[in-house]
Amino acid sequence: MEDTICAISTPVGVGGISIIRVSGDKSIEIVNSIFKGKNLEEVSSHTINYGHIFYDDENIDEVLVSVMKKPKTFTAEDVVEINLHGGIATTNKVLEILLNNGCRQAMPGEFTKRAFLNGRIDLVEAEAVGDVIAAENENARKLSMNQLTGKLSSLIRKIKKELLELESKIEVNIDYPEYEDLEDMTQSRVGKSLNEIKDVLEKMIEESKIGKIISSGINIAIIGRPNVGKSSLLNAFLGEEKAIVTDIEGTTRDIVEGKLNLNGMTLNFIDTAGIRETEDIVEKIGVDKSLKSIESADLVILVLDGASAISEEERNLMDRLAGKRHIIFINKSDLESSIDIKEARNAVRGNTVFPEGLDELKKKIKELFEIGEMEKKDFTYISNARQLSLIEQVKNNIESAITGIENTVPVDIVVIDIREARRNIDLLLGEVFDEELIDELFDKFCLGK
Numbered sequence: 091m092e093d094t095i096c097a098i099s100t101p102v103g104v105g106g107i108s109i110i111r112v113s114g115d116k117s118i119e120i121v122n123s124i125f126k127g128k129n130l131e132e133v134s135s136h137t138i139n140y141g142h143i144f145y146d147d148e149n150i151d152e153v154l155v156s157v158m159k160k161p162k163t164f165t166a167e168d169v170v171e172i173n174l175h176g177g178i179a180t181t182n183k184v185l186e187i188l189l190n191n192g193c194r195q196a197m198p199g200e201f202t203k204r205a206f207l208n209g210r211i212d213l214v215e216a217e218a219v220g221d222v223i224a225a226e227n228e229n230a231r232k233l234s235m236n237q238l239t240g241k242l243s244s245l246i247r248k249i250k251k252e253l254l255e256l257e258s259k260i261e262v263n264i265d266y267p268e269y270e271d272l273e274d275m276t277q278s279r280v281g282k283s284l285n286e287i288k289d290v291l292e293k294m295i296e297e298s299k300i301g302k303i304i305s306s307g308i309n310i311a312i313i314g315r316p317n318v319g320k321s322s323l324l325n326a327f328l329g330e331e332k333a334i335v336t337d338i339e340g341t342t343r344d345i346v347e348g349k350l351n352l353n354g355m356t357l358n359f360i361d362t363a364g365i366r367e368t369e370d371i372v373e374k375i376g377v378d379k380s381l382k383s384i385e386s387a388d389l390v391i392l393v394l395d396g397a398s399a400i401s402e403e404e405r406n407l408m409d410r411l412a413g414k415r416h417i418i419f420i421n422k423s424d425l426e427s428s429i430d431i432k433e434a435r436n437a438v439r440g441n442t443v444f445p446e447g448l449d450e451l452k453k454k455i456k457e458l459f460e461i462g463e464m465e466k467k468d469f470t471y472i473s474n475a476r477q478l479s480l481i482e483q484v485k486n487n488i489e490s491a492i493t494g495i496e497n498t499v500p501v502d503i504v505v506i507d508i509r510e511a512r513r514n515i516d517l518l519l520g521e522v523f524d525e526e527l528i529d530e531l532f533d534k535f536c537l538g539k
């Protein structure tokens with residue numbers, strides 16, 4: 091029998107209400123022992139009950155207690171939630187009383203972990219619980235809800251079902267070769283099915299880029315030589331003094347990060363100033379170095395000083411940016427211009443003093459990432475690295491099976507790859523799992539979830 095766990099599920103601090111959640115076989119009994127009101131062991135499931143928490147004859151708080159009996163609860167165990175007056179002292183006191191009366195403090199994410207271990211949700215859905223909480227904008231919220239409600243899982247299960255069918259058909263053929271009326275899983279037929287599955291997987295992998303961007307935001311690197319106005323642009327975007335703006339070259343030391351919500355998408359600005367700390371990126375350019383630093387960015391904004399001519403280094407950089415999503419911001423349009431906008435591809439002219447050109451810059455970002463088209467998307471994407479790496483492995487297994495077929499390897503050998511693909515799907519859904527990996531995954535959750 092699992093022990094009974096408890097945790098404060100609301101943020102710690104002063105608020106109208108805080109909630110302590112208790113889960114496990116003894117949750118109703120333990121809360122009942124400190125509760126004055128109806129006998130909680132006799133009330134119906136899924137009821138809210140008014141009363142008081144009493145301890146050592148002292149009335150600790152006036153509360154509402156939700157009693158939810160298994161199995162239809164978040165953890166699939168008996169769950170009790172105590173709604174008490176928000177406030178640090180009262181909440182901590184009630185938690186302490188529970189701990190003194192047989193509950194154990196829950197680890198971060200332990201409620202969700204129990205929901206997973208008790209089979210109420212699969213691993214993809216469990217991860218989505220964390221994502222729903224972490225969602226910073228509308229699109230991330232939609233994406234995580236589609237994962238939480240099982241839309242992504244059912245897509246993955248469909249692939250698993252197809253692999254299973256394929257596998258069993260092949261096995262029937264192997265086991266009963268004498269039955270001629272059994273569907274003959276000829277190599278070409280197996281190959282055709284495998285190719286269809288591969289197409290679906292490739293689409294999932296391709297679309298996971300959208301998923302990643304929706305859930306983590308678009309990483310934007312603002313680059314350019316010193317003093318062109320990178321920090322000023324960042325500040326103008328964020329509308330606050332985030333980066334230190336100075337006209338002494340190379341004095342902005344930290345990588346300054348700021349976030350902006352653009353039509354439900356998070357823009358993560360990474361000022362490359364910190365990169366200058368080691369060696370000046372554009373001075374040293376050899377172009378490679380700065381390109382390396384921006385490799386991980388989803389979008390690069392190259393800032394040019396519009397009041398001075400484009401340098402040789404900047405031209406090189408512009409050439410090298412060709413294969414990357416980028417925008418060139420010709421800054422300092424308030425000064426006399428030394429750059430013709432036609433000299434740069436994908437350029438926006440503006441300045442950070444008034445400021446001007448920012449709306450056009452945002453419009454370009456929207457176009458590059460099809461942000462305006464987001465509403466039409468179905469938000470059923472893989473969005474985390476664990477899921478993506480497993481889907482990639484499934485694809486590799488399928489590809490290996492296809493190669494086997496093409497080289498007329500017997501189907502009973504090919505079936506080994508198909509089985510491996512299915513095993514990787516099981517890992518993805520958490521139907522088989524590694525204990526340590528699961529612990530690591532739930533450790534990242536907040537307390538009380």
Ligand code: GDP
Pocket residue numbers: 314315316317318319320321322323334335336337339340342421422423424425440441442443
């Ligand atoms: P960084 O080194 O590229 O981050 O450049 P900063 O943002 O620190 O700006 C360098 C200098 O250029 C500062 O003195 C800014 O006030 C100035 N500056 C930035 N943007 C503009 C602009 O649009 N017009 C003018 N006239 N000066 C600017």
